Amino acid sequence: MSTFTYMMRLIGYRKSWYIANAVLWTIIYLMPIFPGLLTKAFFDSLVPDQPAEFGVGLIVMLLIAAALARSVFIWFGFITDVQFRFRIGMLIRRNLLEHVLKEPGAKAIPCSPGEGISYFRDDVDQTEEAVSWSVDVFGMTCFAAVSCYILIGIDAGMTLLVFLPLVLVVIAAQLATARLQKYREASREATSKVTGAISEMFGNVQAIQVAGAEGRVVDRFRGLGENRRRTMLKDKLMTEMLDSIFSNTVNIGTGLILLLAGQKMRGGEFTVGDFALFVYYLTFVTQFISNFGKFLTYFKQMGVALRRLTFMLQGAPTSVLTAHRALGLERKGAVIDHAVSPGGESSSSVVGSGLGGSAGVSSFEQLELLEATGLTYRYPETGRGIEDIMLRLPRGSFTVVTGPIGSGKTTLARVLLGLLPKDGGIVQWNGRMVKGELGDFFIPPRSAYTAQVPRLYSDSLRENILLGQPDDEVKLDRALRTAVMEDDLAKFPDGLETTIGPRGVKLSGGQAQRTAAARMLVRESELFVFDDLSSALDVETEEKLWDRLFGERGDATCLVISHRKAALARADHIIVLQDGKIEAEGTAEALLESSDSFRKLWHGDLEQSETQ
Numbered sequence: 116m117s118t119f120t121y122m123m124r125l126i127g128y129r130k131s132w133y134i135a136n137a138v139l140w141t142i143i144y145l146m147p148i149f150p151g152l153l154t155k156a157f158f159d160s161l162v163p164d165q166p167a168e169f170g171v172g173l174i175v176m177l178l179i180a181a182a183l184a185r186s187v188f189i190w191f192g193f194i195t196d197v198q199f200r201f202r203i204g205m206l207i208r209r210n211l212l213e214h215v216l217k218e219p220g221a222k223a224i225p226c227s228p229g230e231g232i233s234y235f236r237d238d239v240d241q242t243e244e245a246v247s248w249s250v251d252v253f254g255m256t257c258f259a260a261v262s263c264y265i266l267i268g269i270d271a272g273m274t275l276l277v278f279l280p281l282v283l284v285v286i287a288a289q290l291a292t293a294r295l296q297k298y299r300e301a302s303r304e305a306t307s308k309v310t311g312a313i314s315e316m317f318g319n320v321q322a323i324q325v326a327g328a329e330g331r332v333v334d335r336f337r338g339l340g341e342n343r344r345r346t347m348l349k350d351k352l353m354t355e356m357l358d359s360i361f362s363n364t365v366n367i368g369t370g371l372i373l374l375l376a377g378q379k380m381r382g383g384e385f386t387v388g389d390f391a392l393f394v395y396y397l398t399f400v401t402q403f404i405s406n407f408g409k410f411l412t413y414f415k416q417m418g419v420a421l422r423r424l425t426f427m428l429q430g431a432p433t434s435v436l437t438a439h440r441a442l443g444l445e446r447k448g449a450v451i452d453h454a455v456s457p458g459g460e461s462s463s464s465v466v467g468s469g470l471g472g473s474a475g476v477s478s479f480e481q482l483e484l485l486e487a488t489g490l491t492y493r494y495p496e497t498g499r500g501i502e503d504i505m506l507r508l509p510r511g512s513f514t515v516v517t518g519p520i521g522s523g524k525t526t527l528a529r530v531l532l533g534l535l536p537k538d539g540g541i542v543q544w545n546g547r548m549v550k551g552e553l554g555d556f557f558i559p560p561r562s563a564y565t566a567q568v569p570r571l572y573s574d575s576l577r578e579n580i581l582l583g584q585p586d587d588e589v590k591l592d593r594a595l596r597t598a599v600m601e602d603d604l605a606k607f608p609d610g611l612e613t614t615i616g617p618r619g620v621k622l623s624g625g626q627a628q629r630t631a632a633a634r635m636l637v638r639e640s641e642l643f644v645f646d647d648l649s650s651a652l653d654v655e656t657e658e659k660l661w662d663r664l665f666g667e668r669g670d671a672t673c674l675v676i677s678h679r680k681a682a683l684a685r686a687d688h689i690i691v692l693q694d695g696k697i698e699a700e701g702t703a704e705a706l707l708e709s710s711d712s713f714r715k716l717w718h719g720d721l722e723q724s725e726t727q
């Protein structure tokens with residue numbers, strides 16, 4: 116999509132607001148024509164021997180009325196501008212967010228969260244700015260046309276002589292903005308590096324101290340600071356220089372008019388009023404030229420923003436960004452678009468799943484058998500992943516996926532649950548293929564997942580576990596007990612209401628993992644997927660957790676990634692992965708007989724747990 120089409124599609128989203136905005140701002144920009152003519156009339160009336168056309172009092176009153184009228188129009192103009200800008204900005208953010216939420220969870224954005232925020236904030240702002248400025252450019256062009264028509268009527272030669280050099284000066288200055296852009300980008304880049312380094316330093320104080328790397332870190336920071344100083348200096352210098360050119364252009368123009376008009380005035384061909392009118396319009400025309408240049412810059416930046424936002428779409432068509440969708444700003448009767456809710460319980464994903472359910476999760480089918488065939492995924496960056504994986508999880512079974520570090524265990528869980536987009540393979544729920552996005556299908560109450568690294572929020576423990584789920588004390592108590600959290604809760608000052616810090620830093624590794632497990636268990640799903648839950652638990656706590664899970668939810672189907680004996684010993688079926696492929700599978704006894712890798716994992720773990 117070209118930048119122009121992008122702009123037109125956004126304008127088309129709220130055409131009436133745009134037209135209202137354009138009409139108002141065109142009137143606002145045209146309004147100075149009138150005080151200009153009044154000023155001319157006033158000065159012309161000062162000439163002796165000539166009867167005054169209007170009294171001074173009347174002219175002053177008309178000037179005040181014109182200023183007041185313009186203020187009122189500007190007030191309305193800002194309302195239409197904000198309303199329009201807000202709507203197009205929100206449309207892009209809404210569409211982008213919807214897209215991000217629909218993407219497989221582990222690949223939702225192709226960049227770091229910090230960069231993601233900058234796409235949502237800065238690139239959308241850039242787009243808003245350019246579309247909004249198109250209105251100003253139109254209004255200013257109208258003013259320039261009308262004023263030039265009037266001035267040419269007074270003295271065509273002088274109009275040309277005064278404005279042509281000005282146009283050239285401003286165009287030259289505008290061309291220099293390309294360089295300014297370069298400096299601006301460099302200074303932004305340098306600033307974000309400094310900010311990134313500060314946040315890294317704060318996040319890794321302990322690691323830096325332990326490694327005795329304070330000196331090196333400070334040196335690196337000093338280097339980044341120095342680079343920022345240099346780039347900022349260039350940026351500032353260039354900005355100030357251009358600003359001074361623009362602001363002094365009016366003075367240069369006035370000087371030119373004085374030089375040229377003096378002669379003509381002596382001859383009587385040019386009146387004081389004409390002179391006043393030239394000087395009056397000069398400010399606005401110069402403003403128009405520099406603002407036109409500004410608009411061109413914004414338009415270019417909008418093109419860059421479009422490219423960056425398209426990158427966020429990860430291959431989806433650009434039209435996704437401008438799809439005309441409701442923003443739901445109405446206070447009453449706002450419609451909730453269920454398609455937006457990616458993992459919400461009211462999501463209508465069954466419809467798209469091909470399972471034939473009519474709507475809603477209430478019509479979901481209890482799991483009898485989950486099968487995956489030929490499941491394949493390769494990370495584009497490393498070419499590693501999983502290949503041709505077969506899985507069979509009957510109701511109530513406990514399947515453990517094990518294997519050495521980097522063998523593809525987490526990848527397998529994520530591809531199965533649709534958190535990564537599979538390259539190949541099919542998944543069947545009760546013998547029928549799951550169509551559409553696996554990520555839309557594998558949500559509570561079908562499945563729940565505890566990731567290897569628990570993500571906790573700066574909120575109460577209760578909110579961290581419920582995460583939007585309706586507060587049900589019985590379910591919550593059961594989940595907390597199954598996740599073996601009773602001793603921890605007794606130690607927390609405010610029990611479930613205890614606020615846990617950003618990313619759960621006030622919790623120990625084991626507590627954070629058990630909180631994540633409670634979050635999963637409170638969702639009472641058919642299938643539970645645990646990714647290396649036991650890595651931060653001691654053997655006794657892990658034993659308790661599995662015992663309780665079996666006691667509470669014997670019918671639940673579990674897929675557990677682990678290399679710990681506590682899990683392996685309970686498994687009905689074990690899958691051993693090696694380099695992304697299934698190397699062996701069976702029961703623990705059978706694998707102890709047949710698989711070297713499994714024996715190593717089993718004994719390695721045994722040695723570890725015996726030393727604990």
Ligand SMILES: Nc1ncnc2c1ncn2[C@@H]1O[C@H](COP(=O)(O)OP(=O)(O)OP(=O)(O)O)[C@@H](O)[C@H]1O
Pocket residue numbers: 494495496497498499500518519520521522523524525526527567
């Ligand atoms: N985001 C990623 N981008 C590129 N390659 C990745 C990514 N994540 C994992 N890999 C690679 O894919 C392979 C499988 O990784 P995966 O995390 O699934 O292994 P794992 O068996 O779960 O390891 P661990 O036991 O350490 O959790 C590894 O070789 C890893 O380097």
